[in-house]
Amino acid sequence: MSLTVRAAAKINLLLGVGAPRPDGFHTLVTVYQAVSLYDDLTVSPGDDGLDIATDVASYIDASHVPGPGLNIVDRAAAALAAHHGRPVTGSIRVDKTIPIAGGLAGGSADGAAALLALDRLHVLGTHDDDLLALAAGLGSDVPFALVGGTALGEGHGEVVTALDDRGSWWWVVVPHPEGMSTPAVYRRFDELRPDAPEVPGPPEDVVAALTSGDVPRLAAALHNDLEQAACDLRPDLAQLIVEGVDAGALRGLVSGSGPTCVFLCESGEHARRVAGVLRGASPERVVLVAHGPVAGAHVVADG
Structure with a gap:
């Protein structure tokens, strides 16, 4: 078995x-x-x-x-x-x-x-x-x-x-061959944001965008408090975000503590076009296309 x-x-x-x-x-x-x-x-x-x-x-x-x-x-x-x-x-x-x-x-x-x-x-x-x-x-x-x-x-x-997520969301995902230290990113966040609140505010804008299923609305609501710290440590990430938006993505941001950057697109076809531009600009770059949301851990074969 x-x-x-x-x-x-x-x-x-x-x-x-x-x-x-x-x-x-x-x-x-x-x-x-x-x-x-x-x-x-x-x-x-x-x-x-x-x-x-x-x-x-x-x-x-x-x-x-x-x-x-x-x-x-x-x-x-x-x-x-x-x-x-x-x-x-x-x-x-x-x-x-x-x-x-x-x-x-x-x-x-x-x-x-x-x-x-x-x-x-x-x-x-x-x-x-x-x-x-x-x-x-x-x-x-x-x-x-x-x-x-x-x-x-x-x-x-x-x-x-x-x-409650009523949308179908398409992403271009650009990993980086060189990883980042999550503790280092948090340390830099602490240095850059000494006035950070004890508890972050509620995610009202993102939740409302997900409920609406509206892609531009979600693009406007995307936010990562660690992005500034990650880009400060690795300025190439900030440049990649600019490049992805210039390629047509609605919005780009650092995923988590980095270094992967993700780009929200209107549709699967749009995501593939943006991915093609990013690959063409740097052929050695890994550029992936993904959609969400998808299921959590689940059995796909049993026997």
Whole structure:
């Protein structure tokens, strides 16, 4: 028996960041959307421990894949084992198309897929609430990777509430071969925004745009509090955003803490045109087209 679980990348339509708290973390208010860039995780029975192999798309540097014991898949298996008080083993293959260290939560997608796949493989019957709690223990984006769609994220982003999304949204996604340090981006944010509020304001404009399904309205509402810090550390990101808008995108912004930039377009055809211009300007550049919202982690093959 084997089964395959698919999990999607996420982008942040809004990322509001509060001032640093005494524990060093920041209170976040974010609106997530799952988009059609996927990692597939296939599990089959194994007698002893975990055997994890990872295959990556041609545009992903395989050297960036975490080594044995350091993968979020290992931690997901350990969390399930501790929760149920029994070993959780298996042979696991991860097929990655979500860029690594790009602000698209590819690692979180793998963690969510591993929780669901190993739960199903071992017939553990973990309650949905418990899966979400285990996911939160793996990382702040992992609960959303389980839920998918479009959702409000609060706390560190791990408290997830589904939103009414009546649109079909098309994105051009431009990852960068050189990752960024998320802690460094937050440190620069703290330096640039010493007056940041303790708790970010509510995402009213983005929520209203999603409910309306109006693409230009959503373009006007997109916002990322970390964008200034990311672009200050990497000025090439600001230039890329200008280039994408000049190519015809309605709006461009840094995804999460970067360095991936995403560009909202009117339609699939429009997104493909913008992608073509960006590729033509720099043939070595990776340019992807995706749509959202899409489902969270789910079984796509069982047998």
